[in-house]
Amino acid sequence: MDDYLPKRADDPLNLLIRQDLAPLSVDELRARVAALEAEIERVRKTIDRAVSHKASAEALFRK
Incomplete structure (x- = not known):
């Protein structure tokens, strides 16, 4: 858990x-x-967008 806390x-x-x-x-x-x-929801949406973006980029380069 400490790995996720700010340094x-x-x-x-x-x-x-x-x-x-x-x-x-x-x-x-x-x-x-x-x-x-509300902040948790905002962070989750950002994570979802990042994961989606990464998956799209990986799919593009696999072709």
Whole structure:
């Protein structure tokens, strides 16, 4: 799992996962979850496009 975590201490993802959640209200936590779920979906779409692009390129060069 550590292989997927950012290597730099000032990386935004690293800062996000280390943020203290205790001071946040329930509404703020729900908003955070919604934002993170939207970001996960955005990342998944980017991955899908990259995989599709790679497969298309590989198919082109196999011909």
